Amino acid sequence: MTIKSLVLVATSLLLALTGCASSISKPENQGRPNLILIIGDGFDDQQITIARNYLVGSGGELLLDQLPYRGMVQVQAVREDNPNEPNYVADSAATATTMAGGVVTSRQRVGTTAKTDEDITSMLEAAQSAGLRTGIVTTASVTDATPASFVAHVSHRFCHGPDNMVEQGARLSTATTDCSADYKKNGGRGSIAEQIASSKLDLILGGGARYFGQLAEDSNDTTVLREAQDYGFRTISDRAELKSIRQNERILGLFSGSTMPVRYRGVNGGQADFLERIDGKVVWPEPFACEINPASDSMPTLSEMTVTALRHLENESGFALMIEAASIDKQAHSRSPCGSIGEVEQLIESLQAAIAYQQTHPNTLILVTADHGHSATLIPDISGLAELEYGSPGRFARIRTPEGGIMGINYASNDSPMWDEHSGVAVPLYAIGPGIRDIPVFIRQAEIHTISLQHLGLTGR
């Protein structure tokens, strides 16, 4: 398999900004501000370390590692039934809403407040009001929690399309249960897909075609996709069309039914599983490497979508672009380490494209962060205990790295067949661009919103 990131390692670019670089002072004289916010879903230091070891080796450096700023961000969420009480482990909906809008909310909520269900204006909506261009790029369905929180307002993240508005999963007092109040017939704004269709975005690229194929709530024969076209979107659906778009078009690109296929998978279907024991002794599983997932071949890469978005959004008034590498978390939920590794690689390639843009447009602030961490953990590939009858009680994989080592990766936060849990660990923030010296080494997620609006010269929300 080809590790594309070897190229990345070589590109030290102009990143010798690690001192008190004077080259980034007075950004206000360098044209209208642009913001590129890159969110890795589940992109915590476990995932970064695992990806680093795999992609460039334990002695290597990722492009991330060369950025001039690195800090930590406290993940934020509250309980639905008592918004004064913290919920220490968040989900993408709550945290993307907090980053997008600066208001902390409860799990599952998209662009709405906990308990009181009021709309929270996102930074992209604020930018639109100020005449900036705005865009979203994701490897998830464009209706997924993270992108949705930048463009839509519903009480439950699973309300992707008009047919998905009731009977959602969560049953707990910490989160909402459905979004039937968001039906248009009930005075709401409709499903996430419908809200995207009627949004003012200049560009939105990702997966999720299936939700746009549903009939719009207020129609018997019009799909949400058609509705989007009626609202002025040009809709595209494959990689080739990405190259054909013109800047005066508003673009809705849907390249797969739901989440876009990930870049890597384990050789021979390798992923984490429960340890086998024979006569009480652990049978340590065979290590496996990662290989290209053929299903990803026809997909545009996150980097290709990023390049397209940057070219499309560039204008005299500035822009705000949110980019999500969604499957770090999704693949960790399903205990597929290679899937997560490939998605970190995609994030880094997207960052590389963003930095290349920033080098010629210095009033561009690039922030790279995560919505939340995940419980997947890099542990010894064989227990250090002499007895050897002990090992992980959860799902475990041994990954052979190109440099010849073996990583043990443990998924043991939930024995459900459905998923492993998020973690409440603080997440990374990397930054390059104007004003980064003013960012403290520790912030809360709502401050991502503050920093973004300040850079864009916008106030309020």
Next chain:
Amino acid sequence: MTIKSLVLVATSLLLALTGCASSISKPENQGRPNLILIIGDGFDDQQITIARNYLVGSGGELLLDQLPYRGMVQVQAVREDNPNEPNYVADSAATATTMAGGVVTSRQRVGTTAKTDEDITSMLEAAQSAGLRTGIVTTASVTDATPASFVAHVSHRFCHGPDNMVEQGARLSTATTDCSADYKKNGGRGSIAEQIASSKLDLILGGGARYFGQLAEDSNDTTVLREAQDYGFRTISDRAELKSIRQNERILGLFSGSTMPVRYRGVNGGQADFLERIDGKVVWPEPFACEINPASDSMPTLSEMTVTALRHLENESGFALMIEAASIDKQAHSRSPCGSIGEVEQLIESLQAAIAYQQTHPNTLILVTADHGHSATLIPDISGLAELEYGSPGRFARIRTPEGGIMGINYASNDSPMWDEHSGVAVPLYAIGPGIRDIPVFIRQAEIHTISLQHLGLTGR
């Protein structure tokens, strides 16, 4: 219970150094350099987040969060049988050796090279050779892997005293098995305790009295403690004596038999345990809070030892001091979240004392880092899955925080009754003092050695 750290939150000190602080320029004109290296054993972002949520609440800030520099450090170790192959998950011995001496080694090794078993000169030994004063402060036995790696050279970390030189635990090709070659009769330097006794340290404080009570290898009636006295150490054993020491004395303080008792424990013995299930449904355990561990009452705190050490080491030529908060990891191994939280609190109090010193001695570089991460993970306190028959397959605790939230803390990397595993995640580096703007946001552990020697004006090792 009294949360001492509330005091810490209030002390923002002079930490408005977050910009490009000019106040820390030209340190070379401000007297001889001092180095304070604070190592939290197992002090990763999971442990920091858990401690932050408990000690100051999810909206609070730890003293750490106000430091002007924060980066990440790649943990380093290699295999004993093949030092060219990385071992992605390290132990305290290998990593402390790497930080102390700048050479990457294999698990279990203390101040010696993998496979070839050559001595690696530590930064404290280099400082001694240059006429600087040196000290070690730890909450572990002073013979434990982290402190030992700064003063001793043996092939296995468990060789605490003359009676502990053979039949060690590890059986794997990734690590050494014993240290019989280190017997003096075999041409070695003897046990760790004996090497401390004959060391040139000006001060070493911690636990481990039991190992100094053993008879020295080359004697039938002299304990290692007596040997230390013969080499010129004044030995002390309780808190009161800490206040009585004079600067012209060399001090060996041993306050407990082995590891010093930790500050907090779970109320009613609360710690993580396997989930109970009745009729297939998880019975979620009662949340518990932390309370003072009475056994710690008579112990000097890490902060008290730090203050004593700084007063003792101050001199015209500069000093190097290594401080370890050892039980973050030890308590995580034994799945006792309150023990780890209290030890993070001790680390922060020690940092507070170090920063207070640094404010009046500005040519003092303070580095705060970890030797390695731990697999303990902050996860939802109740599974978000509607079914609720699913939960952690490992040991799990629910901790009630003073602000009224509940944290779920998961220990599920090994089902052994003995311990949970380390993690290979990259670990934090915080810094304050001269030269910190030159530290990249990502380094490897060997660079801790480089940065330290550069600050101290020492070259080579």
